[in-house]
Amino acid sequence: MIEKFLMKLRARDAVSEEEAMVLERLVGRVQEVPSDKTVIRAGDELTESVLLLDGLMCRYKDLRDGSRQISELHVPGDFVDLHGFSLKKLDHSIMSLTPCRIAYVPHQRIEALTETHPHLTRLLWLTTNIDAAIHREWVLSLGRRNAVARTAAFFCEMYLRLRTVGMTEGMAYPLAITQGDLAECLGLTAVHVNRTLKVLRERELIEFRNRRVRVLNFEALAKLGEFNDDYLSLEQRHR
Amino acid sequence: MIEKFLMKLRARDAVSEEEAMVLERLVGRVQEVPSDKTVIRAGDELTESVLLLDGLMCRYKDLRDGSRQISELHVPGDFVDLHGFSLKKLDHSIMSLTPCRIAYVPHQRIEALTETHPHLTRLLWLTTNIDAAIHREWVLSLGRRNAVARTAAFFCEMYLRLRTVGMTEGMAYPLAITQGDLAECLGLTAVHVNRTLKVLRERELIEFRNRRVRVLNFEALAKLGEFNDDYLSLEQRHR
């Protein structure tokens, strides 16, 4: 059930079969969630965390005027709110962008894990640190990259994160979100995202239709977005 | 030596005297760093982490064109690169914005701590989760708040973070950075920061001169910046 989560971890450190079983036993109930449903609201008291098994979810915050900013787009294998284990309440909400399958992991089991399995504890800690690294890259994007570069960098990131959990096919990957959702990731308006995608399409860097992204020229896309994958820590080593 | 770090932790959870001593013993060498010095460069192999004792430091990334984005401004008591413990290399650089005093904590000692002190491990994990929460708030700011609101929210955040470590005097606090540094935090240009500060000054919300900020009307400032302190997890509870 947690294969994608294991793939994600194993891209960064060795995880023994025994450890994998310990992680598998963390999982409690599994749930199907329809599209566009807020699963956790900012400020809710949490006693469990959500592991995304299938589909896309996001963390978001919104402002009084109704504008919304997504702070991370989650792919299968992501622990969507593991940080809720130590924060106890989230500073943001979490919603599904597509129909999803999620697993709930009780915080008591995670706490027990921290008492008995230091290496696995460090790996869970690592995954929250990778989330933070993604946040930092988005801060850079939002603060300093223009719309085209920001969008290019985004598609590079999603390509690598999905490849890590085995969800790419060649240079293509599923991304069943609207241009409006994309705008909320990129700090733009849907209209401007549309124009930006047109630029990327006309430069023959990507195609994005039928809920799929096809990267036509990764190298050029990465150059345009000044994308560097270091922040994803895609290196297997002792953590 | 680590009083401010302890204040930061104790604002979130109880830390016994015994635990405090264990944390104190994590500290290795202490160093004075002049202003504007890059202490850690992105990609360096790390074997220790930096605890900021005095002064201001920041995490930053820059782009080819020379533009720079600060992803977090650090105050005394912050573990500037604790995430380096699990990441092993940083995705960003770290520099001093003022003269600083820093303590180095060897990763070996942190790893040993994770094997013997699960509660302290969770607290260290918590501090990296708070950093991530700050990143998310900045993502929101950069993505959706205009210059004035973003700047207002920034001054609110700094007020609370400095108060947590006992560095405010009434509604004033030291902030020895330039408008250029501020621009790199806020994703703006120095010129526009200047104009934005003028607005805040004219509305009698803040004063910022002589390297000090005085908040004249926190309530109005927070309202303008749509600032909500939830993301700082300033609540004492079992973590």
Place this chain on the structure above:
DNA sequence: CGTGCTCTTGACAGTAGTCAAGATGAGTGG
């Protein structure tokens, strides 16, 4: 084969960036 939602495009508006020049101010050296 409607009904919405999403995508697309054009025209116009507004926030923030760029460039430039003068003011201010702290630190330095004569």
Place this chain on the structure above:
DNA sequence: CCACTCATCTTGACTACTGTCAAGAGCACG
């Protein structure tokens, strides 16, 4: 003790990127 210097701050004029508003096209679903 007083220029002098350099960084920083301030302001104006102009530019440009992105947002807003609006309307029509495309498409999936019932």
